[in-house]
Amino acid sequence: xxxxxxxxxxxxxxxxxxxxxxxxxxxxxxxxxxxxxxxxxxxxxxxxxxxxxxxxxxxxxxxxxxxxxxxxxxxxxxxxxxxxxxxxxxxxxxxxxxxxxxxxxxxxxxxxxxxxxxxxxxxxxxxxxxxxxxxxxxxxxxxxxxxxxxxxxxxxxxxxxxxxxxxxxxxxxxxxxxxxxxxxxxxxxxxxxxxxxxxxxxxxxxxxxxxxxxxxxxxxxxxxxxxxxxxxxxxxxxxxxxxxxxxxxxxxxxxxxxxxxxxxxxxxxxxxxxxxxxxxxxxxxxxxxxxxxxxxxxxxxxxxxxxxxxxxxxxxxxxxxxxxxxxxxxxxxxxxxxxxxxxxxxxxxxxxxxxxxxxxxxxxxxxx
Numbered sequence: 070x071x072x073x074x075x076x077x078x079x080x081x082x083x084x085x086x087x088x089x090x091x092x093x094x095x096x097x098x099x100x101x102x103x104x105x106x107x108x109x110x111x112x113x114x115x116x117x118x119x120x121x122x123x124x125x126x127x128x129x130x131x132x133x134x135x136x137x138x139x140x141x142x143x144x145x146x147x148x149x150x151x152x153x154x155x156x157x158x159x160x161x162x163x164x165x166x167x168x169x170x171x172x173x174x175x176x177x178x179x180x181x182x183x184x185x186x187x188x189x190x191x192x193x194x195x196x197x198x199x200x201x202x203x204x205x206x207x208x209x210x211x212x213x214x215x216x217x218x219x220x221x222x223x224x225x226x227x228x229x230x231x232x233x234x235x236x237x238x239x240x241x242x243x244x245x246x247x248x249x250x251x252x253x254x255x256x257x258x259x260x261x262x263x264x265x266x267x268x269x270x271x272x273x274x275x276x277x278x279x280x281x282x283x284x285x286x287x288x289x290x291x292x293x294x295x296x297x298x299x300x301x302x303x304x305x306x307x308x309x310x311x312x313x314x315x316x317x318x319x320x321x322x323x324x325x326x327x328x329x330x331x332x333x334x335x336x337x338x339x340x341x342x343x344x345x346x347x348x349x350x351x352x353x354x355x356x357x358x359x360x361x362x363x364x365x366x367x368x369x370x371x372x373x374x375x376x377x378x379x380x381x382x383x384x385x386x387x388x389x390x391x392x393x394x395x396x397x398x399x400x401x402x403x404x405x406x407x408x409x410x411x412x413x414x415x416x417x418x419x420x421x422x423x424x425x426x427x428x429x430x431x432x433x434x435x436x437x
Contacts, residue, residue: 114161133157197359301340315433336374364435376423
């Protein structure tokens with residue numbers, strides 16, 4: 070009877086280990102894999118038959134940790150102590166993922182170290198969501214600040230523009246005064262335009278989005294987008310048939326496309342390709358992007374340009390941030406993209422690989 074109960078418990082434990090959402094790996098004392106549960110197979114992309122007998126380094130992301138990291142880890146567990154930390158591993162597909170990991174030494178009844186049990190939890194999406202939340206809070210604060218400054222500037226510029234226009238009417242053409250006042254008026258109008266763009270970023274401009282098909286709006290802007298691209302840049306489109314509707318304000322949506330296209334063009338001074346793609350997207354908990362669960366119209370624009378260094382990727386939507394030479398841009402193009410997408414209750418994300426190109430993804434909630 071007791072033997073049968075023990076057998077039932079062992080069977081139950083094995084089922085629990087196999088069905089848990091935590092990735093579990095068991096190795097011998099030298100680190101050779103003896104067992105990997107289903108969650109580990111899913112997390113790593115490798116099946117058990119391939120993993121058995123190999124070292125866990127098969128899923129290691131080379132270069133993510135210094136040699137001293139693995140040396141300290143191995144010394145800790147070989148000394149019989151538990152190790153806890155974060156690891157960056159590489160999926161079979163090449164994707165990098167982050168694991169919260171516990172490695173526990175196992176001893177036999179004589180106290181000899183015989184095995185190691187590793188329990189790993191994939192926290193990649195969790196970290197992406199945390200990063201996105203911090204980024205959203207930063208942009209919200211910047212928006213409030215920019216909006217207040219732009220509002221105050223707007224009030225002052227209204228008085229300046231009105232006064233200069235009145236004085237200019239009473240000034241004789243051809244005189245130095247008329248010339249200086251004309252330049253002042255031109256500069257004031259340019260400043261007013263910058264203020265207007267800041268208000269777009271701050272989402273303080275009135276917008277009236279309506280149920281629309283993004284494909285139709287893209288086709289309307291296709292001629293202009295083609296003209297924007299020089300001859301050494303190929304402009305490609307891949308528009309999904311039966312694309313869902315979203316609430317879009319046509320002028321602002323097309324401005325987003327223009328700004329992204331200009332940004333892509335600037336990133337390809339020696340030529341390349343820009344591709345505009347639309348897709349229906351049902352985002353679940355396992356979505357590769359840190360966006361709320363739901364149905365979206367995905368607008369994706371990718372280029373084969375110089376790419377954006379990782380150290381400045383988080384700043385590309387900041388107002389007045391630019392890597393262009395002085396006088397070559399205001400640094401508001403992508404800020405306006407961010408502001409318009411957010412005003413449409415959407416999300417905007419950017420991925421980039423220096424030397425290979427950049428991808429902007431816009432997620433607009435589906436409307437039925």
